Amino acid sequence: MNMPLLQEAQKIFIYPTEKKIHGNFQIQNRRFLGNKFKLLDFIGDIVKFKCGTVRSLCDIFAGTGVVGYRFNSRNVKIISNDILYSNYLPLRTFLKFQQINLGRLQDSIRCLNSLNPQKDNYFSTHFGDRYFTLDNARKIGAIREAIEEMTITMDEKAALITSLLYATDKVANTVGHYDAFRADLDMVQPLHLLTPEIKLECNLDNEVYQEDANSLIRKITCDVLYIDPPYNSRQYCDSYHLLENLATWDKPSVYGKAQKMDRSHLKSRYCMKSAPDAFEDLIQNADCKHILVSYNNTGETKDVRSNARIKDEEIVQILKKKGKVQTFERDYKAFTTGKSITNSHTERVFYCEVLKRI
Ligand SMILES: C[S@@+](CC[C@H](N)C(=O)[O-])C[C@H]1O[C@@H](n2cnc3c(N)ncnc32)[C@H](O)[C@@H]1O
Numbered sequence: 001m002n003m004p005l006l007q008e009a010q011k012i013f014i015y016p017t018e019k020k021i022h023g024n025f026q027i028q029n030r031r032f033l034g035n036k037f038k039l040l041d042f043i044g045d046i047v048k049f050k051c052g053t054v055r056s057l058c059d060i061f062a063g064t065g066v067v068g069y070r071f072n073s074r075n076v077k078i079i080s081n082d083i084l085y086s087n088y089l090p091l092r093t094f095l096k097f098q099q100i101n102l103g104r105l106q107d108s109i110r111c112l113n114s115l116n117p118q119k120d121n122y123f124s125t126h127f128g129d130r131y132f133t134l135d136n137a138r139k140i141g142a143i144r145e146a147i148e149e150m151t152i153t154m155d156e157k158a159a160l161i162t163s164l165l166y167a168t169d170k171v172a173n174t175v176g177h178y179d180a181f182r183a184d185l186d187m188v189q190p191l192h193l194l195t196p197e198i199k200l201e202c203n204l205d206n207e208v209y210q211e212d213a214n215s216l217i218r219k220i221t222c223d224v225l226y227i228d229p230p231y232n233s234r235q236y237c238d239s240y241h242l243l244e245n246l247a248t249w250d251k252p253s254v255y256g257k258a259q260k261m262d263r264s265h266l267k268s269r270y271c272m273k274s275a276p277d278a279f280e281d282l283i284q285n286a287d288c289k290h291i292l293v294s295y296n297n298t299g300e301t302k303d304v305r306s307n308a309r310i311k312d313e314e315i316v317q318i319l320k321k322k323g324k325v326q327t328f329e330r331d332y333k334a335f336t337t338g339k340s341i342t343n344s345h346t347e348r349v350f351y352c353e354v355l356k357r358i
Pocket residue numbers: 032033034035036037060061062063064065066067081082083084087211212213214228229230231236237268269270
């Protein structure tokens with residue numbers, strides 16, 4: 001397979017983290033499996049060298065939304081989408097709000113931070129002394145209930161729940177997902193809500209959706225389509241059931257050691273055997289000029305759940321039906337400062353210059 005190296009993407013770089021304002025949090029300040037924050041310069045270089053002037057970009061499996069956010073400016077329309085409500089609310093907060101009464105939001109945050117519940121609630125009953133200390137679990141449940149009862153706009157509600165989701169992640173006794181909790185309950189610092197740092201002026205034209213990617217693709221058009229689907233059988237709704245439960249707040253029954261709810265309506269085809277069909281359908285229906293696909297290549301492992309659902313050759317063949325394909329690859333050594341490399345894991349982006357528009 002053709003694997004040209006993008007020279008500009010080979011440099012060792014330091015990620016330009018913007019200076020955080022005290023009491024605020026930024027879009028990337030959360031743990032999320034497969035997030036592309038550390039690859040933003042690599043993706044940015046490909047867009048810069050291959051796509052020319054970009055007026056719109058769709059991040060159709062947005063997760064944290066950091067990829068769309070990277071390109072967000074007054075002149076670029078960003079369309080973000082994710083099937084999970086716990087991702088939709090932060091996407092809406094960071095990439096859709098054009099106006100928000102900051103003083104009112106900060107007052108609400110102060111008021112929620114001052115809650116000190118002494119009794120159990122839905123959240124503490126199921127998740128206290130497991131994923132969280134009992135005190136933190138009681139506070140998370142009480143804050144979520146209070147948000148439900150506040151007389152606020154949908155935008156304010158989304159911002160407050162986003163603040164709670166990010167704060168919850170900071171005190172979770174996990175390795176970054178909720179398939180399990182760690183044996184030692186050592187995340188004992190008290191939960192504290194912060195204010196989201198939003199660039200309101202960049203969000204003028206943006207759109208945010210919570211839809212299945214294959215259904216949304218039929219309704220949108222963009223210059224650049226960025227595709228970063230789950231790549232193995234591990235469903236994101238399984239890994240993030242707890243945050244989804246907290247975001248939706250329907251208080252469903254939960255079961256098993258991990259205390260998961262019913263997630264059958266959230267299962268992604270990209271984690272199933274039919275992933276290649278779903279991918280082909282997505283590409284066939286994409287109305288865009290450029291496509292970038294991130295897809296992991298951890299190779300074949302003993303644990304079949306970790307194996308990629310779509311083969312590289314399939315990705316290339318499907319993209320070739322749409323246009324001219326190139327594969328860009330970056331070894332993880334590009335991220336080190338020259339120390340020895342034991343992990344041969346690479347990150348790839350498949351690029352397609354679309355020749356056959358629909
Ligand atoms: C690899 S992650 C994306 C990570 C993201 N690029 C980031 O930097 O945070 C894949 C995302 O796709 C979402 N997803 C899975 N199946 C989907 C579908 N059929 N339609 C829309 N989103 C889906 C998952 O919820 C998950 O957030």
